Amino acid sequence: MTIACALTPREAPAGFIAPLFWQYGEPPEVLREEMQKMRSAGIRQCIVESRPDYSVPLEARRFLDYAGPEWWAIMDTILDEAERLGMKIWIGDDVVFPSGYAAGRIRDRYPTC
8 A cells, every 4th residue: 555645845834833043143154054954845835943051061051041132133033034934933932841941040040930
């Protein structure tokens, strides 16, 4: 018996697949190239999430300032390219798991909690 998918990725609805697009602080040209690769594979949306560099000590990791100036500069590039490619972007709500961590702001402000 042969089983075939009814839809190819290029025909699939926008919600068919939404990969995580992890951010480590890549330059704009790399971000644009990765988005173009996703779109050429038929992917019409992705979930942007920050991922610090785990190879360095905690205090030196990138994106500990989730939603800070560097983060939004990267998001400007991603959103611009998404608009150009007709893609939807979902933004992960925190700086790595678990959701609700608030990028360490609660821990830093209220260390006794």
